[in-house]
Amino acid sequence: MQQQLALQDVTIDFGDGPLLKNVNLAVAPGESVVLIGPSGLGKSVVLKLFAGLLKPTSGKVLVEGKDLHALPAHEQSALQLRMGMLFQKNALFDSLSVGENIAFPMREKTSLDETEIQRQVDFFLEAVGIAYAAALFPDEISGGMQKRLGIARALALRPQIVFYDDPTAGLDPITSRRIIELIQKLREEQNSTIVTVTNDMARAYQLADRIVMVADGELIITGGKAQTLANKDPRVSQFIRGKLDGPLTGRHA
Amino acid sequence: MLKPLLNVIDDIGECLIFLRLILRTAYRSPCTWESICEQTWKVSVQSTPTTALAGFFVGAIMTVQFTMQTKAFGALGYLGGLSTSATVREVGPLLIAFLLSGKVGAYTSAELGTMRVTEQIDAIRCLGANPIQEIILPRFLGIVISSFFLLAAGLIMSIFGGMLMGSVFSGINPEEYVRHIPTIVTQFSIGNGLFKCLVFALILASVCTYKGYSATGGAKGVGRAVVGTAVMTMVGIVVFDWFTSLLSETALNLFREGV
Numbered sequence: 001m002q003q004q005l006a007l008q009d010v011t012i013d014f015g016d017g018p019l020l021k022n023v024n025l026a027v028a029p030g031e032s033v034v035l036i037g038p039s040g041l042g043k044s045v046v047l048k049l050f051a052g053l054l055k056p057t058s059g060k061v062l063v064e065g066k067d068l069h070a071l072p073a074h075e076q077s078a079l080q081l082r083m084g085m086l087f088q089k090n091a092l093f094d095s096l097s098v099g100e101n102i103a104f105p106m107r108e109k110t111s112l113d114e115t116e117i118q119r120q121v122d123f124f125l126e127a128v129g130i131a132y133a134a135a136l137f138p139d140e141i142s143g144g145m146q147k148r149l150g151i152a153r154a155l156a157l158r159p160q161i162v163f164y165d166d167p168t169a170g171l172d173p174i175t176s177r178r179i180i181e182l183i184q185k186l187r188e189e190q191n192s193t194i195v196t197v198t199n200d201m202a203r204a205y206q207l208a209d210r211i212v213m214v215a216d217g218e219l220i221i222t223g224g225k226a227q228t229l230a231n232k233d234p235r236v237s238q239f240i241r242g243k244l245d246g247p248l249t250g251r252h253a
Numbered sequence: 254m255l256k257p258l259l260n261v262i263d264d265i266g267e268c269l270i271f272l273r274l275i276l277r278t279a280y281r282s283p284c285t286w287e288s289i290c291e292q293t294w295k296v297s298v299q300s301t302p303t304t305a306l307a308g309f310f311v312g313a314i315m316t317v318q319f320t321m322q323t324k325a326f327g328a329l330g331y332l333g334g335l336s337t338s339a340t341v342r343e344v345g346p347l348l349i350a351f352l353l354s355g356k357v358g359a360y361t362s363a364e365l366g367t368m369r370v371t372e373q374i375d376a377i378r379c380l381g382a383n384p385i386q387e388i389i390l391p392r393f394l395g396i397v398i399s400s401f402f403l404l405a406a407g408l409i410m411s412i413f414g415g416m417l418m419g420s421v422f423s424g425i426n427p428e429e430y431v432r433h434i435p436t437i438v439t440q441f442s443i444g445n446g447l448f449k450c451l452v453f454a455l456i457l458a459s460v461c462t463y464k465g466y467s468a469t470g471g472a473k474g475v476g477r478a479v480v481g482t483a484v485m486t487m488v489g490i491v492v493f494d495w496f497t498s499l500l501s502e503t504a505l506n507l508f509r510e511g512v
Contacts, residue, residue, distance in 0.1 A: 048375075051379055052378070053375050053378060053379065077381050077383070078381070080378065080379060080380075080381045081380075081381035083379065084379070085376070085379045087372045087375065087376060088372075089371060089372060091371060091372035091373050091375060091376035092373075092376075093373055093376070094371075094373075104380065105380040105381065105382070108380065108381070108382045108387070109380065109381045109382065153376075153380075154379075156380075157380070157381070
Protein backbone atom coordinates (compact mmCIF):
# COMPACT_ATOMS: atom_id res chain seq x y z
CA MET A 1 0.00 0.00 0.00
CA GLN A 2 1.22 3.50 -0.86
CA GLN A 3 1.79 5.46 2.36
CA GLN A 4 1.45 9.13 3.08
CA LEU A 5 1.80 8.71 6.84
CA ALA A 6 3.26 5.85 8.82
CA LEU A 7 4.26 4.86 12.32
CA GLN A 8 6.94 2.16 12.30
CA ASP A 9 7.52 0.28 15.56
CA VAL A 10 6.81 3.42 17.54
CA THR A 11 7.04 3.43 21.31
CA ILE A 12 6.40 6.52 23.39
CA ASP A 13 7.01 6.75 27.10
CA PHE A 14 6.45 9.85 29.24
CA GLY A 15 8.27 8.35 32.21
CA ASP A 16 5.54 6.19 33.75
CA GLY A 17 5.59 3.23 31.38
CA PRO A 18 5.03 3.19 27.62
CA LEU A 19 1.76 4.74 26.42
CA LEU A 20 2.21 3.19 22.99
CA LYS A 21 4.32 0.04 22.50
CA ASN A 22 5.86 -0.82 19.12
CA VAL A 23 2.81 0.34 17.18
CA ASN A 24 2.52 0.37 13.40
CA LEU A 25 0.04 2.28 11.26
CA ALA A 26 0.06 3.32 7.61
CA VAL A 27 -2.30 5.88 6.08
CA ALA A 28 -2.72 6.04 2.31
CA PRO A 29 -3.03 9.31 0.35
CA GLY A 30 -6.63 10.58 0.37
CA GLU A 31 -7.65 8.15 3.12
CA SER A 32 -9.74 9.11 6.16
CA VAL A 33 -8.66 7.30 9.32
CA VAL A 34 -10.56 7.77 12.57
CA LEU A 35 -8.94 7.02 15.93
CA ILE A 36 -11.24 5.93 18.73
CA GLY A 37 -10.55 4.64 22.22
CA PRO A 38 -10.80 5.36 25.94
CA SER A 39 -9.66 8.79 27.14
CA GLY A 40 -6.04 9.25 28.09
CA LEU A 41 -4.73 6.16 26.30
CA GLY A 42 -2.94 7.90 23.44
CA LYS A 43 -5.26 8.99 20.61
CA SER A 44 -4.11 12.62 20.64
CA VAL A 45 -0.53 11.39 21.11
CA VAL A 46 -0.77 9.54 17.77
CA LEU A 47 -1.85 12.80 16.08
CA LYS A 48 0.94 14.77 17.75
CA LEU A 49 3.49 12.14 16.69
CA PHE A 50 2.36 12.50 13.07
CA ALA A 51 2.37 16.30 13.34
CA GLY A 52 5.94 16.31 14.72
CA LEU A 53 4.89 17.83 18.06
CA LEU A 54 6.04 14.76 19.99
CA LYS A 55 9.12 12.65 19.39
CA PRO A 56 8.82 8.89 19.80
CA THR A 57 10.98 7.18 22.41
CA SER A 58 11.83 4.64 19.70
CA GLY A 59 10.69 3.88 16.18
CA LYS A 60 10.05 6.09 13.16
CA VAL A 61 7.35 8.52 12.08
CA LEU A 62 7.25 8.70 8.30
CA VAL A 63 5.57 11.55 6.43
CA GLU A 64 5.56 11.14 2.67
CA GLY A 65 8.27 8.53 3.08
CA LYS A 66 10.60 10.78 5.11
CA ASP A 67 11.58 10.09 8.70
CA LEU A 68 10.17 13.27 10.26
CA HIS A 69 12.44 13.38 13.30
CA ALA A 70 15.62 12.58 11.38
CA LEU A 71 15.18 15.65 9.16
CA PRO A 72 16.98 18.95 9.77
CA ALA A 73 14.76 21.63 11.35
CA HIS A 74 14.11 23.55 8.10
CA GLU A 75 13.07 20.40 6.22
CA GLN A 76 10.86 19.33 9.11
CA SER A 77 9.28 22.77 9.10
CA ALA A 78 8.72 22.56 5.32
CA LEU A 79 7.04 19.18 5.76
CA GLN A 80 4.86 20.57 8.55
CA LEU A 81 3.55 23.15 6.10
CA ARG A 82 1.96 20.26 4.21
CA MET A 83 0.06 19.34 7.37
CA GLY A 84 -2.72 21.15 9.20
CA MET A 85 -4.09 20.46 12.64
CA LEU A 86 -7.26 21.26 14.54
CA PHE A 87 -6.47 21.02 18.26
CA GLN A 88 -8.81 19.53 20.83
CA LYS A 89 -9.35 22.92 22.48
CA ASN A 90 -8.84 24.74 19.17
CA ALA A 91 -5.62 26.53 20.29
CA LEU A 92 -6.78 29.75 18.68
CA PHE A 93 -4.57 32.82 19.05
CA ASP A 94 -6.64 34.82 21.50
CA SER A 95 -4.81 38.08 20.88
CA LEU A 96 -5.71 37.95 17.17
CA SER A 97 -9.14 38.46 15.60
CA VAL A 98 -10.95 35.66 13.76
CA GLY A 99 -9.68 36.94 10.40
CA GLU A 100 -6.13 37.44 11.67
CA ASN A 101 -6.07 33.86 13.02
CA ILE A 102 -6.57 32.59 9.48
CA ALA A 103 -4.19 35.16 8.00
CA PHE A 104 -1.40 34.25 10.49
CA PRO A 105 0.06 31.22 8.64
CA MET A 106 -0.22 33.01 5.28
CA ARG A 107 1.60 36.07 6.63
CA GLU A 108 4.29 33.92 8.20
CA LYS A 109 4.87 31.34 5.55
CA THR A 110 3.84 32.71 2.15
CA SER A 111 4.84 35.67 0.02
CA LEU A 112 1.22 36.61 -0.73
CA ASP A 113 0.44 40.32 -0.60
CA GLU A 114 -2.13 41.68 1.86
CA THR A 115 -4.88 41.91 -0.78
CA GLU A 116 -4.48 38.25 -1.69
CA ILE A 117 -4.27 37.22 1.98
CA GLN A 118 -7.51 39.10 2.67
CA ARG A 119 -9.13 37.38 -0.31
CA GLN A 120 -8.03 33.97 1.02
CA VAL A 121 -9.23 34.83 4.53
CA ASP A 122 -12.65 35.78 3.13
CA PHE A 123 -12.73 32.53 1.14
CA PHE A 124 -12.02 30.35 4.20
CA LEU A 125 -14.40 32.30 6.44
CA GLU A 126 -17.10 31.84 3.81
CA ALA A 127 -16.26 28.12 3.45
CA VAL A 128 -16.74 27.47 7.18
CA GLY A 129 -19.71 29.81 7.44
CA ILE A 130 -18.39 32.47 9.84
CA ALA A 131 -17.74 35.35 7.43
CA TYR A 132 -19.75 37.74 9.61
CA ALA A 133 -17.41 37.17 12.58
CA ALA A 134 -14.13 38.20 10.89
CA ALA A 135 -13.51 41.17 13.19
CA LEU A 136 -14.46 39.43 16.43
CA PHE A 137 -11.98 37.79 18.80
CA PRO A 138 -12.03 34.04 19.57
CA ASP A 139 -13.49 34.55 23.05
CA GLU A 140 -16.38 36.50 21.55
CA ILE A 141 -17.68 33.62 19.44
CA SER A 142 -19.45 30.35 20.32
CA GLY A 143 -17.81 26.91 20.73
CA GLY A 144 -19.09 25.75 17.35
CA MET A 145 -17.76 28.87 15.66
CA GLN A 146 -14.40 28.39 17.38
CA LYS A 147 -14.24 24.85 15.94
CA ARG A 148 -15.03 26.22 12.49
CA LEU A 149 -12.35 28.86 12.90
CA GLY A 150 -9.86 26.18 14.03
CA ILE A 151 -10.68 24.16 10.90
CA ALA A 152 -10.32 27.22 8.66
CA ARG A 153 -6.93 28.06 10.20
CA ALA A 154 -5.76 24.42 9.87
CA LEU A 155 -6.64 24.55 6.17
CA ALA A 156 -5.30 28.05 5.47
CA LEU A 157 -2.13 26.80 3.79
CA ARG A 158 -4.14 24.17 1.87
CA PRO A 159 -2.35 21.21 3.48
CA GLN A 160 -2.41 17.75 1.94
CA ILE A 161 -2.70 16.11 5.36
CA VAL A 162 -5.10 17.32 8.05
CA PHE A 163 -5.38 16.15 11.67
CA TYR A 164 -8.58 16.78 13.59
CA ASP A 165 -8.39 16.25 17.34
CA ASP A 166 -11.92 15.71 18.61
CA PRO A 167 -13.63 18.12 16.19
CA THR A 168 -17.07 17.66 17.73
CA ALA A 169 -16.12 17.74 21.43
CA GLY A 170 -18.62 19.73 23.46
CA LEU A 171 -20.88 20.50 20.50
CA ASP A 172 -24.58 19.74 20.18
CA PRO A 173 -25.54 16.86 17.81
CA ILE A 174 -26.71 19.16 15.02
CA THR A 175 -23.56 21.32 15.10
CA SER A 176 -21.46 18.12 15.35
CA ARG A 177 -23.05 16.77 12.21
CA ARG A 178 -22.51 20.06 10.41
CA ILE A 179 -18.85 20.13 11.43
CA ILE A 180 -18.30 16.57 10.12
CA GLU A 181 -20.07 17.42 6.86
CA LEU A 182 -17.86 20.48 6.58
CA ILE A 183 -14.74 18.35 7.14
CA GLN A 184 -15.89 15.89 4.48
CA LYS A 185 -16.71 18.66 2.01
CA LEU A 186 -13.33 20.33 2.51
CA ARG A 187 -11.58 16.95 2.25
CA GLU A 188 -13.22 16.31 -1.12
CA GLU A 189 -12.40 19.81 -2.35
CA GLN A 190 -8.74 19.63 -1.29
CA ASN A 191 -8.37 15.87 -1.92
CA SER A 192 -6.58 15.61 1.42
CA THR A 193 -5.65 12.78 3.75
CA ILE A 194 -7.26 13.11 7.15
CA VAL A 195 -6.73 11.54 10.56
CA THR A 196 -9.43 12.31 13.11
CA VAL A 197 -9.76 11.59 16.80
CA THR A 198 -13.31 11.19 18.06
CA ASN A 199 -15.28 9.10 20.50
CA ASP A 200 -18.59 10.00 18.90
CA MET A 201 -19.25 6.70 17.10
CA ALA A 202 -22.00 8.09 14.85
CA ARG A 203 -19.58 10.75 13.57
CA ALA A 204 -16.74 8.20 13.36
CA TYR A 205 -18.83 5.96 11.05
CA GLN A 206 -19.87 9.02 9.03
CA LEU A 207 -16.28 10.09 8.46
CA ALA A 208 -14.06 6.99 8.41
CA ASP A 209 -12.66 4.88 5.61
CA ARG A 210 -10.93 2.99 8.38
CA ILE A 211 -11.34 3.00 12.17
CA VAL A 212 -8.41 2.36 14.49
CA MET A 213 -8.86 1.82 18.19
CA VAL A 214 -6.13 2.94 20.61
CA ALA A 215 -6.04 0.87 23.82
CA ASP A 216 -3.50 -0.91 26.02
CA GLY A 217 -0.62 0.69 24.14
CA GLU A 218 -1.80 -0.97 20.91
CA LEU A 219 -3.47 0.17 17.71
CA ILE A 220 -6.35 -2.17 16.87
CA ILE A 221 -7.16 -1.66 13.20
CA THR A 222 -10.80 -2.57 12.76
CA GLY A 223 -11.64 -1.38 9.20
CA GLY A 224 -14.80 0.38 8.01
CA LYS A 225 -18.14 0.61 9.79
CA ALA A 226 -19.28 -2.95 9.01
CA GLN A 227 -15.96 -4.53 9.99
CA THR A 228 -15.81 -2.48 13.19
CA LEU A 229 -19.30 -3.57 14.19
CA ALA A 230 -18.38 -7.18 13.45
CA ASN A 231 -15.00 -7.01 15.21
CA LYS A 232 -14.53 -9.85 17.69
CA ASP A 233 -12.01 -8.10 19.96
CA PRO A 234 -13.84 -7.70 23.31
CA ARG A 235 -12.26 -4.26 23.84
CA VAL A 236 -13.60 -2.97 20.52
CA SER A 237 -16.98 -4.55 21.17
CA GLN A 238 -17.24 -3.02 24.65
CA PHE A 239 -16.10 0.41 23.51
CA ILE A 240 -18.30 0.87 20.44
CA ARG A 241 -21.38 -0.39 22.29
CA GLY A 242 -20.56 1.60 25.44
CA LYS A 243 -20.90 -1.43 27.75
CA LEU A 244 -20.07 -0.84 31.40
CA ASP A 245 -18.55 -4.28 31.94
CA GLY A 246 -15.68 -5.62 29.91
CA PRO A 247 -11.90 -5.60 29.51
CA LEU A 248 -11.71 -1.79 29.30
CA THR A 249 -13.49 -1.19 32.59
CA GLY A 250 -11.24 0.65 35.04
CA ARG A 251 -8.68 1.60 32.41
CA HIS A 252 -10.07 5.02 31.57
CA ALA A 253 -7.79 7.88 32.52
CA MET B 254 17.84 18.06 51.09
CA LEU B 255 19.79 16.96 48.05
CA LYS B 256 16.78 16.66 45.72
CA PRO B 257 15.60 20.31 45.94
CA LEU B 258 19.19 21.44 45.35
CA LEU B 259 19.47 19.18 42.30
CA ASN B 260 16.15 20.54 41.04
CA VAL B 261 17.45 24.12 41.33
CA ILE B 262 20.66 23.20 39.48
CA ASP B 263 18.58 21.40 36.86
CA ASP B 264 16.34 24.47 36.46
CA ILE B 265 19.32 26.79 36.03
CA GLY B 266 20.84 24.43 33.48
CA GLU B 267 17.59 24.24 31.50
CA CYS B 268 17.31 28.03 31.59
CA LEU B 269 20.86 28.43 30.22
CA ILE B 270 20.12 25.92 27.44
CA PHE B 271 16.97 27.93 26.63
CA LEU B 272 19.02 31.17 26.56
CA ARG B 273 21.42 29.54 24.12
CA LEU B 274 18.47 28.54 21.93
CA ILE B 275 17.17 32.13 21.95
CA LEU B 276 20.58 33.56 21.06
CA ARG B 277 21.08 30.97 18.31
CA THR B 278 17.65 31.81 16.89
CA ALA B 279 18.52 35.54 17.05
CA TYR B 280 21.65 34.82 15.01
CA ARG B 281 20.23 32.33 12.50
CA SER B 282 16.62 33.43 12.02
CA PRO B 283 16.01 36.82 13.64
CA CYS B 284 12.53 38.16 14.22
CA THR B 285 11.22 41.31 12.56
CA TRP B 286 12.09 44.84 13.77
CA GLU B 287 8.37 45.57 13.98
CA SER B 288 7.82 42.79 16.52
CA ILE B 289 10.82 43.95 18.62
CA CYS B 290 9.61 47.58 18.56
CA GLU B 291 6.08 46.47 19.45
CA GLN B 292 7.30 44.51 22.48
CA THR B 293 9.74 47.25 23.55
CA TRP B 294 6.93 49.80 23.36
CA LYS B 295 4.57 47.51 25.26
CA VAL B 296 7.03 46.84 28.10
CA SER B 297 8.11 50.50 28.29
CA VAL B 298 4.56 51.86 28.37
CA GLN B 299 3.50 49.18 30.86
CA SER B 300 6.29 50.04 33.30
CA THR B 301 7.15 53.73 32.84
CA PRO B 302 4.65 55.15 35.37
CA THR B 303 5.69 52.79 38.20
CA THR B 304 9.40 53.12 37.34
CA ALA B 305 9.16 56.91 37.25
CA LEU B 306 7.29 57.02 40.55
CA ALA B 307 9.74 54.64 42.19
CA GLY B 308 12.69 56.58 40.71
CA PHE B 309 11.31 59.84 42.14
CA PHE B 310 11.11 58.38 45.62
CA VAL B 311 14.50 56.68 45.37
CA GLY B 312 16.03 60.10 44.64
CA ALA B 313 14.13 61.51 47.60
CA ILE B 314 15.25 58.67 49.91
CA MET B 315 18.89 58.97 48.84
CA THR B 316 18.79 62.70 49.53
CA VAL B 317 17.35 62.18 53.01
CA GLN B 318 19.93 59.48 53.77
CA PHE B 319 22.93 61.44 52.49
CA THR B 320 21.93 64.78 54.03
CA MET B 321 23.10 63.84 57.52
CA GLN B 322 26.53 62.57 56.37
CA THR B 323 27.23 65.40 53.95
CA LYS B 324 26.19 67.98 56.57
CA ALA B 325 28.52 66.38 59.15
CA PHE B 326 31.45 66.81 56.75
CA GLY B 327 30.32 70.21 55.54
CA ALA B 328 29.86 68.81 52.07
CA LEU B 329 26.16 69.45 51.47
CA GLY B 330 27.00 70.73 47.99
CA TYR B 331 27.92 67.19 47.00
CA LEU B 332 24.50 65.84 47.99
CA GLY B 333 23.12 65.75 44.42
CA GLY B 334 26.24 64.08 43.06
CA LEU B 335 26.36 61.42 45.76
CA SER B 336 22.66 60.68 45.57
CA THR B 337 22.67 60.43 41.77
CA SER B 338 25.84 58.35 41.73
CA ALA B 339 24.32 55.81 44.14
CA THR B 340 21.21 55.65 41.98
CA VAL B 341 23.12 55.22 38.72
CA ARG B 342 25.57 52.67 40.03
CA GLU B 343 23.43 50.53 42.28
CA VAL B 344 19.91 51.44 43.31
CA GLY B 345 18.60 52.36 39.85
CA PRO B 346 19.45 49.14 38.00
CA LEU B 347 18.40 47.04 41.00
CA LEU B 348 15.11 48.88 41.37
CA ILE B 349 14.32 48.67 37.65
CA ALA B 350 15.10 44.96 37.68
CA PHE B 351 12.84 44.30 40.68
CA LEU B 352 10.01 46.35 39.22
CA LEU B 353 10.32 44.64 35.85
CA SER B 354 10.51 41.27 37.55
CA GLY B 355 7.26 41.86 39.42
CA LYS B 356 5.43 43.39 36.52
CA VAL B 357 6.81 42.38 33.13
CA GLY B 358 8.35 39.09 34.29
CA ALA B 359 5.14 37.86 35.85
CA TYR B 360 3.06 39.12 32.92
CA THR B 361 5.32 37.50 30.29
CA SER B 362 5.57 34.12 32.02
CA ALA B 363 1.79 34.04 32.58
CA GLU B 364 1.13 35.01 28.96
CA LEU B 365 3.55 32.43 27.54
CA GLY B 366 2.44 29.79 30.06
CA THR B 367 -1.18 30.26 29.01
CA MET B 368 -0.16 30.01 25.36
CA ARG B 369 1.68 26.79 26.18
CA VAL B 370 -1.11 25.08 28.14
CA THR B 371 -3.78 26.08 25.61
CA GLU B 372 -1.58 24.57 22.85
CA GLN B 373 -1.17 27.91 21.03
CA ILE B 374 2.60 27.34 20.92
CA ASP B 375 2.05 23.88 19.39
CA ALA B 376 -0.31 25.52 16.89
CA ILE B 377 2.42 27.96 15.84
CA ARG B 378 4.76 25.01 15.22
CA CYS B 379 2.05 23.17 13.33
CA LEU B 380 1.62 26.17 11.05
CA GLY B 381 5.28 25.82 10.08
CA ALA B 382 6.47 28.80 12.14
CA ASN B 383 9.19 28.80 14.81
CA PRO B 384 7.71 29.78 18.22
CA ILE B 385 11.12 30.90 19.53
CA GLN B 386 11.46 33.28 16.60
CA GLU B 387 7.83 34.38 16.59
CA ILE B 388 6.98 34.88 20.24
CA ILE B 389 10.04 34.41 22.48
CA LEU B 390 12.71 36.46 20.73
CA PRO B 391 10.65 39.69 20.40
CA ARG B 392 9.67 39.52 24.08
CA PHE B 393 13.24 38.74 25.15
CA LEU B 394 14.71 41.67 23.20
CA GLY B 395 11.79 43.94 24.16
CA ILE B 396 12.55 43.43 27.86
CA VAL B 397 16.31 43.97 27.41
CA ILE B 398 15.95 47.14 25.30
CA SER B 399 13.17 48.69 27.36
CA SER B 400 15.11 48.19 30.60
CA PHE B 401 17.58 50.86 29.38
CA PHE B 402 14.75 53.31 28.62
CA LEU B 403 13.27 52.60 32.02
CA LEU B 404 16.63 53.10 33.71
CA ALA B 405 16.90 56.52 32.05
CA ALA B 406 13.32 57.41 33.07
CA GLY B 407 13.90 56.25 36.65
CA LEU B 408 17.16 58.17 36.82
CA ILE B 409 15.72 61.45 35.57
CA MET B 410 12.87 61.15 38.03
CA SER B 411 15.28 60.32 40.85
CA ILE B 412 17.17 63.57 40.15
CA PHE B 413 13.85 65.45 40.32
CA GLY B 414 12.90 63.64 43.52
CA GLY B 415 16.32 64.37 45.02
CA MET B 416 16.18 68.02 43.98
CA LEU B 417 12.75 68.50 45.51
CA MET B 418 13.67 66.76 48.73
CA GLY B 419 16.99 68.61 48.78
CA SER B 420 15.30 72.00 48.67
CA VAL B 421 12.49 71.07 51.09
CA PHE B 422 14.39 68.89 53.58
CA SER B 423 18.05 69.87 53.28
CA GLY B 424 17.76 73.52 52.28
CA ILE B 425 19.88 73.11 49.15
CA ASN B 426 18.70 74.83 45.98
CA PRO B 427 18.25 72.87 42.73
CA GLU B 428 21.22 74.52 40.97
CA GLU B 429 23.56 73.54 43.77
CA TYR B 430 22.05 70.05 43.82
CA VAL B 431 22.89 69.35 40.18
CA ARG B 432 26.24 71.24 40.13
CA HIS B 433 28.34 68.32 41.37
CA ILE B 434 26.51 65.57 39.55
CA PRO B 435 29.01 65.60 36.62
CA THR B 436 31.92 65.60 39.11
CA ILE B 437 30.82 62.48 40.97
CA VAL B 438 28.82 60.62 38.33
CA THR B 439 31.71 59.59 36.09
CA GLN B 440 31.68 57.66 32.83
CA PHE B 441 32.68 54.66 34.89
CA SER B 442 29.60 55.04 37.12
CA ILE B 443 27.34 55.24 34.08
CA GLY B 444 29.08 52.26 32.46
CA ASN B 445 28.74 50.30 35.66
CA GLY B 446 25.01 51.11 35.89
CA LEU B 447 24.42 50.19 32.24
CA PHE B 448 26.33 46.92 32.64
CA LYS B 449 24.28 45.95 35.68
CA CYS B 450 21.11 46.93 33.88
CA LEU B 451 22.05 44.68 30.95
CA VAL B 452 22.91 41.71 33.19
CA PHE B 453 19.69 42.02 35.22
CA ALA B 454 17.59 42.42 32.08
CA LEU B 455 19.19 39.31 30.56
CA ILE B 456 18.43 37.32 33.72
CA LEU B 457 14.84 38.53 33.81
CA ALA B 458 14.18 38.05 30.08
CA SER B 459 15.72 34.53 30.08
CA VAL B 460 13.93 33.35 33.21
CA CYS B 461 10.45 34.66 32.43
CA THR B 462 10.45 33.39 28.83
CA TYR B 463 11.89 30.02 29.89
CA LYS B 464 9.41 29.55 32.75
CA GLY B 465 6.43 30.53 30.60
CA TYR B 466 7.53 28.47 27.60
CA SER B 467 8.09 25.34 29.69
CA ALA B 468 4.86 25.60 31.74
CA THR B 469 2.77 22.43 31.95
CA GLY B 470 -0.45 21.39 33.64
CA GLY B 471 -3.20 23.96 33.09
CA ALA B 472 -3.91 26.94 35.34
CA LYS B 473 -1.88 25.44 38.17
CA GLY B 474 1.12 25.11 35.87
CA VAL B 475 0.81 28.76 34.80
CA GLY B 476 0.67 29.77 38.49
CA ARG B 477 3.81 27.71 39.16
CA ALA B 478 5.57 29.39 36.22
CA VAL B 479 4.77 32.87 37.56
CA VAL B 480 5.93 32.04 41.09
CA GLY B 481 9.04 30.33 39.70
CA THR B 482 9.82 33.43 37.64
CA ALA B 483 9.50 35.72 40.66
CA VAL B 484 11.72 33.56 42.87
CA MET B 485 14.37 32.77 40.27
CA THR B 486 14.70 36.35 38.99
CA MET B 487 14.86 37.93 42.48
CA VAL B 488 17.52 35.48 43.65
CA GLY B 489 19.40 35.72 40.34
CA ILE B 490 19.38 39.51 40.39
CA VAL B 491 20.66 39.74 43.97
CA VAL B 492 23.42 37.18 43.34
CA PHE B 493 24.48 38.86 40.12
CA ASP B 494 24.34 42.29 41.77
CA TRP B 495 27.02 41.12 44.14
CA PHE B 496 28.98 39.54 41.30
CA THR B 497 28.83 42.59 39.00
CA SER B 498 29.74 44.91 41.90
CA LEU B 499 32.79 42.78 42.60
CA LEU B 500 33.67 42.69 38.92
CA SER B 501 33.34 46.44 38.42
CA GLU B 502 35.33 47.24 41.56
CA THR B 503 38.11 44.95 40.34
CA ALA B 504 37.98 46.58 36.91
CA LEU B 505 38.13 50.05 38.50
CA ASN B 506 41.11 49.11 40.68
CA LEU B 507 42.96 47.66 37.69
CA PHE B 508 42.20 50.84 35.73
CA ARG B 509 43.50 53.05 38.56
CA GLU B 510 46.67 50.96 38.91
CA GLY B 511 47.18 51.26 35.18
CA VAL B 512 46.79 55.04 35.33
